[in-house]
Amino acid sequence: MAAEVLSPRARYREQNRAEIKAAALQQLAEGGVQAVALTRIAKDMGLSGPALYRYFAGRDDLLSELIRDAYDDAAQAIRRVDAAPSVGARVALHALADAYRDWAVAQPHRYLLIQGAPLPGYAAPPDTLLRARAVLGPFLTVFAAGVPAEPLRPVVEEMAAWVRKEEGVAGWLAQHTGLAPDDDAAGTALAGTVLAWSQLHGTVGLEVSGQYAGMGHRAQTLLAAQIGILADSFQL
Template sequence: MAAQARSPRERYREQTRAEIKEVAVRQLAAGGVEGVALLRIAKEIGLSGPALYRYYAGRDDLLAELVLDAYTAVAEAVHAVDTDGGGRAALLALTRAYRAWSVAHPHLYLLIQGTPVAGFTAPPETVMKARSVLGPFLSVFAEGRPLAGLDPLLAQLQAWLRDEPEVAAWVRQWTGLPATDPAAAVALTGAVMAWPQLHGTVGLEVAGQFTGMGHSPATLLDVQTAMLADAFQLR
């Protein structure tokens, strides 16, 4: 069945919401979350303050949509990586893609991974959006053979798979493995370990904490990724 055509009013509403978000992203880039001001957005796009509230109930409503958009964008960047060959080359390509998006869009990275905004609660869909970013990592680590030192974490995540159907479904979506397959726990362990490693290095770089130090953040991340690949004996 063909999709129902949108009315002019619906198209106008969609366009206006997009314009509001575009201005909000510019404000975010210029002054962080505190720089996002609905009244200034309304003025820039030619709306009255009350009229803007017909599109977004408040700043938190707008921020929630920006958070979801940011997760969608970084997921698209990661999903575009060709991981068909698997192994450490695929893992390296994934971490590089994540870093490239983050340093190109530091204001959006900090929105989703920086200091939590006081009083703001991210929408429930955020969890699935975040998991989508890590999905390709699951498929890469599913082929791993973790070293014995990872056994304590592996056991805990095996229990998580068993106890949380949503997590099991997520892993199966990306690996095709049921929760009872030991490789499913290996995949989850790898993705969980990759996550703080990514944010530790990328977050410090985006925040400018490596300025004046004698190394390239890109090189540091590559070395850390190689060490993670070694821990899972990825080829």
């Protein structure tokens, strides 16, 4: 199907939106979320304050766009990993974890933007949940083949109840694994994915925020050990 041809006005609008987002990302990298200032962006672009609001309704609207873009970019990095069954679940899990960490370390300001509320009172739009799930989707495929250790049973049971209750979760699971909510592997796939996300967020978040500085280990060594233990827990 032919790509949609934008009018000159629409192209100009998209060009300006992209330039505004690029300027906001630069501010974010330099000083965090608090440094993102629409008035400064407008001044640097030679626009009036009111003119800028034709492109974004306010700072929260601009932040929402940056969050969407960050999730989409992270998901793309994860999708580039070869997690086919022929690779082996354990190898695939380590590769997915490495891709997640590599993306975060390369763009710490964007990673920190999507991990938690960027500003007090900020509420992310509902569609960001789908984007977050897209980042973790390939992990579902890996853990669907797992056999959880007995101590993980309570987590598996809660995840199994969750997927039977939530239609959106069921759809997410089916998209990546083909499993139905009542399939025995459904709870296992979700439990492994949530546990992996917890491990990743903890280790990568500490690294990106500089909490490991001065300690006698490399973050990638710690993450590899944690992912290896998790793989063992699911017999991957």
